Amino acid sequence: MTSESPTSDGGLVLRFWGVRGSTPVSGSSYAEFGGSTPCLEVRCGERMFLIDAGSGLYNCGQHHRDALPKQVDLLFSHLHLDHTSGLPFFKPAIFDAERTLNTYCGNLDGASAEEALGRLFAPPLFPVTLDVLPCTMRHHGFRAGEPLTFPDGTRVDTILLNHPQGSVGYRFEHGGKRLCVISDIEHTDPWPDPALLDFVRDADLMVYDGMFTDCEYPTCRGWGHSTWQKGVELAKAAGVKALAIIHLHPCHSDTLLHSVEADMQAEMPSAFIARERQSVLVGAPVEAPAGAPRPSEAIEPLALARIA
Numbered sequence: 001m002t003s004e005s006p007t008s009d010g011g012l013v014l015r016f017w018g019v020r021g022s023t024p025v026s027g028s029s030y031a032e033f034g035g036s037t038p039c040l041e042v043r044c045g046e047r048m049f050l051i052d053a054g055s056g057l058y059n060c061g062q063h064h065r066d067a068l069p070k071q072v073d074l075l076f077s078h079l080h081l082d083h084t085s086g087l088p089f090f091k092p093a094i095f096d097a098e099r100t101l102n103t104y105c106g107n108l109d110g111a112s113a114e115e116a117l118g119r120l121f122a123p124p125l126f127p128v129t130l131d132v133l134p135c136t137m138r139h140h141g142f143r144a145g146e147p148l149t150f151p152d153g154t155r156v157d158t159i160l161l162n163h164p165q166g167s168v169g170y171r172f173e174h175g176g177k178r179l180c181v182i183s184d185i186e187h188t189d190p191w192p193d194p195a196l197l198d199f200v201r202d203a204d205l206m207v208y209d210g211m212f213t214d215c216e217y218p219t220c221r222g223w224g225h226s227t228w229q230k231g232v233e234l235a236k237a238a239g240v241k242a243l244a245i246i247h248l249h250p251c252h253s254d255t256l257l258h259s260v261e262a263d264m265q266a267e268m269p270s271a272f273i274a275r276e277r278q279s280v281l282v283g284a285p286v287e288a289p290a291g292a293p294r295p296s297e298a299i300e301p302l303a304l305a306r307i308a
C-alpha cells in the first residue's frame, strides 16, 4: 500500500469496460448495463492495470489509444472465451511496436497464458497469430494465492476462486483504499468461504460475480457462477463497504437488472450493478445513475439456457 492520499494522485479508480458474462449481447434491452464481456481498468494513481480481455477490451483500447502506457499489464482471472476474445482487437497496444503487453495468468498451476492463447488465436480459428503482432508480448504464469510484485514495487494479492479450471481473484491497495475483484466464482457450502472472507475483509469495494439470482441458481448449480445474494452475504460478513455486481447474464435486460438492483439495495444500500463504461473512485460514495427507470411491476426471472 502506498502512502499517498487519494486526492494527491487520483486515488484508486476502477472503470468497467465490460460487465456481461459468457457472451456479448447487443440491442436496446442492454443499452444501460451494456453488452461487452469482462474487462476492467484499475488505476492506482497513474499506474494502470487491466483485468481480463473480454470484448470490452476493444472499447478500452479505442478510448485510450496513444495514452495507453508503454507497458500494459493485463491480469487474467482465467482464460475462458468471454475473458480473452477481445485481445486480438486491442489495437492500440498490439499493433504498436513500442508497446509491451504483459499477461499474468494464475489458474493453470503456474503456466502462463501463452500456449492457450496461441491455440486460440491461430488459423483456422483466427487468421492472425499473436506472435506476428508488432508489440512485444510477455506471458507470466503464477499460482493463485501468491502475491504479484511488479518491477515498480506495486503489489497485487491474489486468491484461487471456485470455477471450472479455476479463476483468480485480485486485491489492490492504494492510497489507503482496498479494491477486490472476485469473478468468476461459484459460492461454496458453507458460505462465506473462510479464506475468501479474509481476502476481501474491510475492502472499500468488492466486485463480485452475480450472474444469477437466488431464484435462478438451483437450475444453474455447478456452472461456476454465483448470485448477488451470496455477494451481499460475503460483503456483510467481511465488512466490505460497497459491492459491484458483474458477469451479468446475457438474458438479463436493463429492465430486469433495475428490478434486481432495487432488491439488492434494499439489503445493502451501497451495492450496485455495474454499468459498462462506469467509473468508480474506490472509497467515495457511488452516485446513482441519472435517469434510471424504476420498473413499475415485478418482473419474472427469465428461463435460462445453459451457458458455460
Ligand SMILES: [Zn+2]
Pocket (backbone or CB within 6 Å): 021, 022, 080, 082, 083, 184, 247
Ligand atoms: Zn466468464
Ligand SMILES: [Zn+2]
Pocket (backbone or CB within 6 Å): 078, 080, 163, 184, 224, 308
Ligand atoms: Zn469462466
